[in-house]
Amino acid sequence: MPAAASAPPLRVVRALRDGALTALIAFGLFLPLIGFNTVQNIRNELVLETRWLLLFAMVATVAVLRFLYILVVEPALAERAARPPGEPHPISPTLKRWRMPGLLAFLVLYPLIAVLIAGPAAGKVVDNFGIQIMIYVLLAWGLNIVVGLAGLLDLGYVAFYAIGAYTCALLGMHFGLSFWVLLPLAGILAAFWGILLGFPVLRLRGDYLAVVTLAFGEIIRLVLINWVPVTKGYAGISGIPRPTFFGLPFLDVPNGFAARLGLPFSPLHRLLFLYYIMLITVVIAAVMISRLRRLPVGRSWEALREDEIACRSLGINTTNAKLAAFAMGAFFGGIAGALFTARQGFISPESVNFSESALILAIVVLGGMGSLPGVAIAAVVIIGGTELLRELGFLKLVFGSEFDPTQYRMLLFGFAMVVIIVWKPRGLVGTREPSVVLKERKTIDASLVREGHG
Amino acid sequence: MTAPVLRVEHLTMRFGGLLAVQDLSLTAERGHITALIGPNGAGKTTVFNCITGFYKPTEGRIALQFGAPQLWEALETLTQSGERGHVRADGSLFLLERMPDYLVAQKARVARTFQNIRLFPGMTVLENLMVAQHKELMRASGWSVLGALGVASYRQAEREAIEKASYWLEQTGLTERADDPAGQLSYGQQQRLEIARAMCTDPVLLCLDEPAAGLNPHESAALGDFLRAIRRDHATSMLLIEHDMTVVMEISDHVIVLDHGVKIADGTPDEVRNDQRVIAAYLGVEDEEVGAAEAEVGL
Numbered sequence: 025m026p027a028a029a030s031a032p033p034l035r036v037v038r039a040l041r042d043g044a045l046t047a048l049i050a051f052g053l054f055l056p057l058i059g060f061n062t063v064q065n066i067r068n069e070l071v072l073e074t075r076w077l078l079l080f081a082m083v084a085t086v087a088v089l090r091f092l093y094i095l096v097v098e099p100a101l102a103e104r105a106a107r108p109p110g111e112p113h114p115i116s117p118t119l120k121r122w123r124m125p126g127l128l129a130f131l132v133l134y135p136l137i138a139v140l141i142a143g144p145a146a147g148k149v150v151d152n153f154g155i156q157i158m159i160y161v162l163l164a165w166g167l168n169i170v171v172g173l174a175g176l177l178d179l180g181y182v183a184f185y186a187i188g189a190y191t192c193a194l195l196g197m198h199f200g201l202s203f204w205v206l207l208p209l210a211g212i213l214a215a216f217w218g219i220l221l222g223f224p225v226l227r228l229r230g231d232y233l234a235v236v237t238l239a240f241g242e243i244i245r246l247v248l249i250n251w252v253p254v255t256k257g258y259a260g261i262s263g264i265p266r267p268t269f270f271g272l273p274f275l276d277v278p279n280g281f282a283a284r285l286g287l288p289f290s291p292l293h294r295l296l297f298l299y300y301i302m303l304i305t306v307v308i309a310a311v312m313i314s315r316l317r318r319l320p321v322g323r324s325w326e327a328l329r330e331d332e333i334a335c336r337s338l339g340i341n342t343t344n345a346k347l348a349a350f351a352m353g354a355f356f357g358g359i360a361g362a363l364f365t366a367r368q369g370f371i372s373p374e375s376v377n378f379s380e381s382a383l384i385l386a387i388v389v390l391g392g393m394g395s396l397p398g399v400a401i402a403a404v405v406i407i408g409g410t411e412l413l414r415e416l417g418f419l420k421l422v423f424g425s426e427f428d429p430t431q432y433r434m435l436l437f438g439f440a441m442v443v444i445i446v447w448k449p450r451g452l453v454g455t456r457e458p459s460v461v462l463k464e465r466k467t468i469d470a471s472l473v474r475e476g477h478g
Numbered sequence: 479m480t481a482p483v484l485r486v487e488h489l490t491m492r493f494g495g496l497l498a499v500q501d502l503s504l505t506a507e508r509g510h511i512t513a514l515i516g517p518n519g520a521g522k523t524t525v526f527n528c529i530t531g532f533y534k535p536t537e538g539r540i541a542l543q544f545g546a547p548q549l550w551e552a553l554e555t556l557t558q559s560g561e562r563g564h565v566r567a568d569g570s571l572f573l574l575e576r577m578p579d580y581l582v583a584q585k586a587r588v589a590r591t592f593q594n595i596r597l598f599p600g601m602t603v604l605e606n607l608m609v610a611q612h613k614e615l616m617r618a619s620g621w622s623v624l625g626a627l628g629v630a631s632y633r634q635a636e637r638e639a640i641e642k643a644s645y646w647l648e649q650t651g652l653t654e655r656a657d658d659p660a661g662q663l664s665y666g667q668q669q670r671l672e673i674a675r676a677m678c679t680d681p682v683l684l685c686l687d688e689p690a691a692g693l694n695p696h697e698s699a700a701l702g703d704f705l706r707a708i709r710r711d712h713a714t715s716m717l718l719i720e721h722d723m724t725v726v727m728e729i730s731d732h733v734i735v736l737d738h739g740v741k742i743a744d745g746t747p748d749e750v751r752n753d754q755r756v757i758a759a760y761l762g763v764e765d766e767e768v769g770a771a772e773a774e775v776g777l
């Protein structure tokens with residue numbers, strides 16, 4: 025609507041009118057849904073309660089959002105639509121050059137910043153907003169190889185995460201293997217299971233592959249639940265040995281890390297140590313995956329996603345290429361699983377249900393399939409955002425003391441999904457970087473890149 | 479007398495009740511362009527799919543040979559042995575009907591293009607040509623292990639692959655578009671890129687499925703010149719499915735005509751052009767007239 029865009033006062037009027045109208049509709053809808061609440065009292069009688077404040081807050085939120093949408097979002101969308109497609113925002117060369125080192129420096133200094141700002145709460149910040157996010161970054165990058173590069177839809181990815189985590193837990197408990205042996209071992213075992221799963225299912229395509237991988241994820245979870253003598257079933261495995269600093273445990277004991285270095289004991293040390301292990305792992309993973317993408321095997325994955333028949337006509341063994349993708353994806357899943365047990369010290373089948381698979385897949389899709397930075401940003405937004413919801417206690421002042429922001433996690437998650445689908449249907453970074461360049465590096469528009477067929 | 483590169487013998491392909499190709503035998507000579515023509519639905523693409531391993535023929539033998547022609551003598555023993563092929567230092571002989579599609583391309587060195595172009599649209603033109611050199615690059619990268627470590631020999635191999643791709647880009651006039659996604663090329667450019675991609679695999683036999691479809695007369699003529707240049711400069715024999723008779727008659731050494739899965743003519747372009755059965759098949763004359771025409775040519 026270019027005419028409306030050129031007349032801002034008119035837009036404000038329209039936004040106000042729309043906001044009021046939306047408030048009216050919301051009021052009509054929410055009055056029975058939120059305004060009235062039936063509860064049982066102590067004598068089992070049904071009592072009607074009214075929640076005017078909550079109703080008012082909800083209606084106001086909806087009205088304000090609609091107002092802002094008309095005023096801010098709509099002109100922005102119109103402007104975006106008017107811009108010629110295929111011309112991404114130019115990035116200044118200085119920014120481009122310092123982007124990666126700057127990011128790395130920030131990640132290295134992040135715990136220190138957290139300590140300076142958050143003080144005693146730094147442990148929680150580093151753990152929830154650092155280690156946990158990076159575990160998901162690793163998981164999403166692993167799945168990104170399978171879904172984003174090779175174009176194979178895997179709905180049971182969390183199975184490899186589970187294999188890595190249980191490998192680490194069981195071998196660590198029963199054989200006393202050190203974390204440093206277990207970390208690669210978890211990845212390798214998960215990759216082995218990836219190949220094992222791959223052999224029978226990779227002849228399937230599309231929906232059929234998705235269903236079989238989903239079933240595989242469930243099988244692994246059910247085995248973990250029911251094989252009680254080994255996995256302890258629902259109870260899970262606790263007391264898993266934590267990684268040590270070259271043999272020094274992070275415990276308040278005489279030969280502990282803090283005591284040996286003459287520091288006062290703090291649980292923060294362990295978290296900082298884990299944070300840097302995570303950071304190093306993630307950096308290595310990033311280097312490895314971006315290298316793989318430029319190798320013939322990575323190119324064959326992308327070619328597979330683009331056209332499998334053409335691949336075969338060029339002499340590429342597509343079964344091997346798919347198996348390699350599955351194994352590589354599973355490898356990173358297994359590593360992430362091992363790091364997860366190192367963080368928790370506890371693992372149970374609860375942590376590896378289907379919703380985890382769906383969450384990881386959502387990160388990959390929202391990030392833009394195939395793009396490492398996009399997927400990492402999506403992981404930060406989704407996992408960090410979820411964690412942030414736990415910290416929003418002040419919302420209780422607005423919505424009443426019974427309001428629990430974390431309960432709205434899925435609602436907001438869905439809302440974020442819809443926003444991204446409307447705003448960037450191919451994910452945050454939908455464009456594709458070529459793996460090899462003759463003269464000039466040009467990013468490839470998302471509309472040309474295929475999504476794979478299975 | 480040149481030796482054949484490909485021998486198809488008694489090829490029959492049945493899809494349920496449909497007999498797509500019936501007892502077809504044909505020979506493609508080394509260094510020749512052999513055209514396979516016929517009306518729509520004659521079974522030409524089915525023959526291609528059988529040769530390139532995308533279909534398993536119901537019956538018949540498809541033998542391909544390169545290197546020393548004496549290897550043809552081993553054909554019967556190879557057939558008896560149940561093996562896929564003989565690979566010797568001086569040449570190789572393969573039975574294509576026993577091989578899966580990717581091995582036909584990888585080991586027997588048969589490359590193909592598709593009727594409905596199958597490029598990798600989201601990858602650049604150069605990347606398309608790099609994927610075609612998968613076999614060499616995979617070996618040079620030590621099945622990814624050495625490549626991931628950034629070993630110099632792999633980087634050298636990659637440079638050579640880019641050079642080879644550049645050669646074919648030049649041949650097809652696509653050098654300027656090397657870093658553009660293949661999906662952005664015009665139709666004619668995509669067709670040329672598909673041929674270049676097939677040639678990057680160093681094929682012994684190149685199977686082209688309607689390369690001139692959708693081209694204007696000027697572009698068709700350029701395509702004909704290009705194919706002749708390939709035949710001249712590279713040890714590549716060609717099998718060509720084409721509806722554009724100008725192209726077929728101009729560049730083919732040998733023409734085979736199919737109709738309803740049966741071979742109805744086989745010879746030089748001139749012989750085929752004047753064959754009554756071919757004319758009848760193409761013009762769709764009445765059955766009596768076909769009979770009359772057949773009587774006339776003494777069948």
